Amino acid sequence: MDTTVTREHDRYYSYSIAPFVNLNNFYFDRISLGASFGGMDKEIQSTAHRVKEATADAFGYGLSLGLEKQNIVQGLSAALSLNFNYSKDRVVDTSHVYFFGWDKSSFKETKRSSGEMSMGSATFIERDNYTLTMPWNVDYAFNDNHSLSLSGLYRYESQDPEDKRAISGQLLNNAGFPGYSHSVVAGISSENNFWNKRIQNVAGFKVYYYSIKADNVDGKLRRLTDDDATNKDFGYSESLRIKIVESFAIKGGYQHSLRFPTREEIFGDGMYVQCAPNLKPEYSDNFIAGAELDLDKIPLLLRLHLEFNWFYLLMDDRIYWNNYASIPRPYYNSVGTKTSGFEIDAAIDVNEYVALSFNLTKQDAESRETDMSFGIAKGLTVPNTPTFYMNFGAEFHTGDLFFRDDFFKLYWFANYSDDYYYGWKVSEKQDRTIPSSFSQDLGVEYSIMANKFSWSFEIKNFTDELVYDKYGESKPGRAFATKVKFSL
Amino acid sequence: MKSYKSLLFTAAVSLMFAACGDDSSSNASPEEPSSSSVVKEKSSSSKAKSSSSKAKSSSSAKAKSSSSAKSSSSSVKSSSSSEKKKSEDQKYVLSFMMETSQYVGIASLSDDQTKIVKNFVEAPNSGSVMYFNGSVYVLATDNAMNSTLSRYEVKDGKMADKAAATAKFTGTNAIAMKFIDDSKLYVEQALGDAITAVDTKTLKTTATIDLSSYVDEESGALSTVPGSAVLRDGKLYVALNQFVDFANMIAGPRGSVAIIDTKTDKVEKVIYTDKVAAVGGMDDMNNTASFVDEKGDVYFYSNASYGFLEGYQEGFVRIKKGESEFDKDWVFRLHDAAYDGKNKNNNSLMVGGTYIGNGQFFGFFGNFEDPTNFNNYEWNFVIVDVYKKTIKKLDLSPTIPWFAPSIHLDADGKSVLVGHADKKGGAIYRYTIATGKVTKEMTVSTGTAYYIVPVQD
Numbered sequence: 001m002d003t004t005v006t007r008e009h010d011r012y013y014s015y016s017i018a019p020f021v022n023l024n025n026f027y028f029d030r031i032s033l034g035a036s037f038g039g040m041d042k043e044i045q046s047t048a049h050r051v052k053e054a055t056a057d058a059f060g061y062g063l064s065l066g067l068e069k070q071n072i073v074q075g076l077s078a079a080l081s082l083n084f085n086y087s088k089d090r091v092v093d094t095s096h097v098y099f100f101g102w103d104k105s106s107f108k109e110t111k112r113s114s115g116e117m118s119m120g121s122a123t124f125i126e127r128d129n130y131t132l133t134m135p136w137n138v139d140y141a142f143n144d145n146h147s148l149s150l151s152g153l154y155r156y157e158s159q160d161p162e163d164k165r166a167i168s169g170q171l172l173n174n175a176g177f178p179g180y181s182h183s184v185v186a187g188i189s190s191e192n193n194f195w196n197k198r199i200q201n202v203a204g205f206k207v208y209y210y211s212i213k214a215d216n217v218d219g220k221l222r223r224l225t226d227d228d229a230t231n232k233d234f235g236y237s238e239s240l241r242i243k244i245v246e247s248f249a250i251k252g253g254y255q256h257s258l259r260f261p262t263r264e265e266i267f268g269d270g271m272y273v274q275c276a277p278n279l280k281p282e283y284s285d286n287f288i289a290g291a292e293l294d295l296d297k298i299p300l301l302l303r304l305h306l307e308f309n310w311f312y313l314l315m316d317d318r319i320y321w322n323n324y325a326s327i328p329r330p331y332y333n334s335v336g337t338k339t340s341g342f343e344i345d346a347a348i349d350v351n352e353y354v355a356l357s358f359n360l361t362k363q364d365a366e367s368r369e370t371d372m373s374f375g376i377a378k379g380l381t382v383p384n385t386p387t388f389y390m391n392f393g394a395e396f397h398t399g400d401l402f403f404r405d406d407f408f409k410l411y412w413f414a415n416y417s418d419d420y421y422y423g424w425k426v427s428e429k430q431d432r433t434i435p436s437s438f439s440q441d442l443g444v445e446y447s448i449m450a451n452k453f454s455w456s457f458e459i460k461n462f463t464d465e466l467v468y469d470k471y472g473e474s475k476p477g478r479a480f481a482t483k484v485k486f487s488l
Numbered sequence: 489m490k491s492y493k494s495l496l497f498t499a500a501v502s503l504m505f506a507a508c509g510d511d512s513s514s515n516a517s518p519e520e521p522s523s524s525s526v527v528k529e530k531s532s533s534s535k536a537k538s539s540s541s542k543a544k545s546s547s548s549a550k551a552k553s554s555s556s557a558k559s560s561s562s563s564v565k566s567s568s569s570s571e572k573k574k575s576e577d578q579k580y581v582l583s584f585m586m587e588t589s590q591y592v593g594i595a596s597l598s599d600d601q602t603k604i605v606k607n608f609v610e611a612p613n614s615g616s617v618m619y620f621n622g623s624v625y626v627l628a629t630d631n632a633m634n635s636t637l638s639r640y641e642v643k644d645g646k647m648a649d650k651a652a653a654t655a656k657f658t659g660t661n662a663i664a665m666k667f668i669d670d671s672k673l674y675v676e677q678a679l680g681d682a683i684t685a686v687d688t689k690t691l692k693t694t695a696t697i698d699l700s701s702y703v704d705e706e707s708g709a710l711s712t713v714p715g716s717a718v719l720r721d722g723k724l725y726v727a728l729n730q731f732v733d734f735a736n737m738i739a740g741p742r743g744s745v746a747i748i749d750t751k752t753d754k755v756e757k758v759i760y761t762d763k764v765a766a767v768g769g770m771d772d773m774n775n776t777a778s779f780v781d782e783k784g785d786v787y788f789y790s791n792a793s794y795g796f797l798e799g800y801q802e803g804f805v806r807i808k809k810g811e812s813e814f815d816k817d818w819v820f821r822l823h824d825a826a827y828d829g830k831n832k833n834n835n836s837l838m839v840g841g842t843y844i845g846n847g848q849f850f851g852f853f854g855n856f857e858d859p860t861n862f863n864n865y866e867w868n869f870v871i872v873d874v875y876k877k878t879i880k881k882l883d884l885s886p887t888i889p890w891f892a893p894s895i896h897l898d899a900d901g902k903s904v905l906v907g908h909a910d911k912k913g914g915a916i917y918r919y920t921i922a923t924g925k926v927t928k929e930m931t932v933s934t935g936t937a938y939y940i941v942p943v944q945d
Contacts, residue, residue: 048631049659099659100659100679101634106658108679111705114711115734118735119679120679120710120733120735121733121734123735171738172733221736222796274856322587322588329856370933372888372911372936373888373909374585374936375584375586375909377933377934377935423610424586424587426589426591426608427607427609427610428606429608429609429610430591432611473631
């Protein structure tokens with residue numbers, strides 16, 4: 001039986017213009033002033049059924065200011081930038097026709113808009129977004145081997161979503177809650193090199209703070225139970241790298257980090273995603289150890305880089321929401337997981353024209369505790385996570401081929417992913433898996449004027465193999481893509 | 489875009505009187521079962537009779553033991569002990585749910601759950617599991633709302649690893665089914681405005697009942713969304729959920745039921761009531777949330793989309809025997825009933841449950857008032873008496889809301905099996921109807937108990 005489907009409705013345009021000017025030596029070493037304008041317009045495509053009308057579009061503009069100064073006093077440098085962005089985006093799905101699967105003849109037509117992305121869920125949502133970011137860093141080098149760095153990022157975000165259908169009489173408001181947030185991440189790190197830089201140690205400490213506020217709006221199934229949330233915490237890291245000989249080094253490290261819940265995770269959407277003001281951040285403790293080998297004076301090869309990394313990751317309070325039951329509920333902190341494995345990287349420059357690359361990852365992830373809310377037992381393999389995958393490729397490149405400062409590249413790239421389980425690994429008879437897949441891409445790229453103007457063409461999955469994504473959704477078969485880039 | 493959410497809640501009784509071969513009989517009272525006799529007429533009329541008489545005796549036994557329970561605890565114990573032995577011999581189609589999957593197989597309740605589940609087959613969690621005439625039927629839907637109906641043959645108390653027959657339903661989120669007789673099974677196309685009749689052995693389509701002309705556009709509905717269904721006198725009474733908002737699972741503002749002649753596979757009429765919002769549930773996966781009592785009256789419940797919308801009314805409504813319209817003079821609003829020491833409450837029944845006779849419905853009761861406590865076990869098993877208009881909470885700790893499909897009447901009709909979990913762990917409990925006692929039957933450590941369907945031919 002032929003199960004081939006043709007995915008249409010996948011046009012996508014985007015553009016951006018970002019002029020800037022650098023002013024040097026006006027007290028600062030560099031003052032950057034910039035502006036940006038961009039837009040996007042795309043047809044929405046579903047991986048599960050035919051969609052013919054749904055679209056999304058966006059436009060935005062921004063302003064930026066950057067300041068840099070070296071050697072304020074001996075060894076002290078600093079940089080600060082300020083970026084403002086405004087964007088407006090829309091998702092429009094107001095079709096009166098819903099297709100069951102890919103068959104053009106199997107559909108349901110309704111008198112009022114029913115939407116086609118999800119049956120009976122017509123959407124016309126418009127969002128105004130304002131963002132202000134301010135990254136900074138202050139570095140002080142005591143000498144060539146010891147330095148201290150203070151860095152951070154302040155971020156303000158404001159969102160004002162509007163459900164146009166609710167305004168025109170729809171029963172419920174499906175846009176999210178409007179609101180704003182402030183967040184700051186600041187850290188200090190110390191880099192110390194010893195023994196002629198054969199030993200490098202980097203230790204860091206970070207503080208995190210955020211405050212989020214949301215406003216109630218009419219037309220929601222549920223009012224907000226809390227309209228603000230504040231959280232603060234800290235993280236730290238330590239890494240050590242020892243160069244045994246010039247071409248061989250070993251390394252190890254530990255990091256305690258966290259991820260704060262997002263606005264939607266905390267406040268929900270007032271509909272099926274409920275408010276969760278007590279949601280905790282996700283925490284992770286990550287251990288890595290590895291080795292690197294760099295050789296550049298070996299027969300037949302220009303350069304060889306080999307890297308091996310072992311990792312052991314512990315996650316706690318996984319922020320989780322499952323949509324399998326039609327019951328409104330909040331995000332919550334679910335079971336912790338343990339992931340261990342290794343990865344191997346290899347990069348070879350055969351000569352100045354030919355390069356080869358290889359990457360392999362093997363990992364095992366399992367639950368560390370029991371969560372009776374969803375029946376998850378301790379010690380089970382985490383679902384939907386590939387356990388073994390690799391990619392490898394070859395590239396031919398040359399410069400000054402036809403003109404000065406032009407560049408030509410031809411490449412082949414292959415991806416392999418072993419099969420893995422769709423659900424938690426419980427039964428010996430479990431055959432609901434995401435099958436293994438192997439795909440190959442071919443591409444060509446040519447640029448002139450030192451990469452200011454470039455054109456690329458790529459055939460993805462040129463052998464047209466069946467390739468799967470998470471949850472077994474099939475990725476596109478053979479696909480063609482081209483891109484033109486121009487920068488002043 | 490938020491993906492569609494399919495529901496899982498229901499209780500299953502479809503098989504509890506599997507000897508009757510018809511779930512309405514199970515819902516139904518032991519004494520009603522014209523539909524069960526319809527089922528059995530084809531295969532074994534004598535069996536049907538014995539089943540019916542067995543059911544009757546079970547009903548009277550219930551009454552007797554209920555009255556004797558107070559005066560003679562020893563007789564209760566003795567009865568419990570023999571029932572325990574019996575339950576050890578009884579096999580069940582068990583399903584354990586873990587996030588997006590369920591694991592299905594056959595076992596006894598005395599087995600070690602952590603071991604048996606290692607030999608169970610996996611299916612998507614959204615869907616029904618039933619046992620009928622020597623086969624296990626699994627109707628499950630994936631994230632794209634494509635459903636697969638699989639029939640696994642059972643031999644020597646074991647379920648085959650591979651399905652003997654399958655049928656596919658594309659994009660319509662079919663998750664509920666109803667056995668009509670030995671050869672006919674109705675599969676409800678929740679989003680397809682249709683009910684498909686399939687052959688119970690081959691699962692090939694034999695008829696399609698088109699519901700598209702019954703969309704309640706007057707109420708703003710987009711689709712009929714057939715759900716809870718019950719058989720009476722050869723007619724199928726199917727709740728039409730009449731969804732007005734799919735993204736938020738909002739059903740219609742008034743009750744709507746289609747009456748289908750199961751011999752001709754034709755819709756006779758669609759009836760409406762303004763006393764409550766849409767009745768039944770699209771995700772009544774065991775198709776037991778509506779029932780027929782001993783008098784032949786059909787009952788439907790509306791949870792009024794869990795009370796999220798103003799103006800939506802919850803409550804039980806009924807269609808009296810011999811009638812083909814809602815009873816205009818009767819409604820039972822659970823909100824107005826005393827519960828848990830208070831004169832009123834704001835809870836709703838989750839879609840699911842089972843009728844246990846004498847006007848009593850075993851259900852699952854709670855609300856979503858405190859979403860921050862959602863995963864913290866706040867729903868309770870209850871017995872709703874539609875005759876006396878009372879609600880009684882069972883002596884079990886509160887649990888999480890997705891245990892409604894686990895409510896099953898056992899094969900002899902004398903007890904109800906339920907899945908349960910709290911912070912201490914998971915289990916399957918038995919509620920003995922006559923005594924009102926709750927006993928633990930199985931510790932569940934891997935997944936949560938989802939379906940507990942008695943295997944009985």
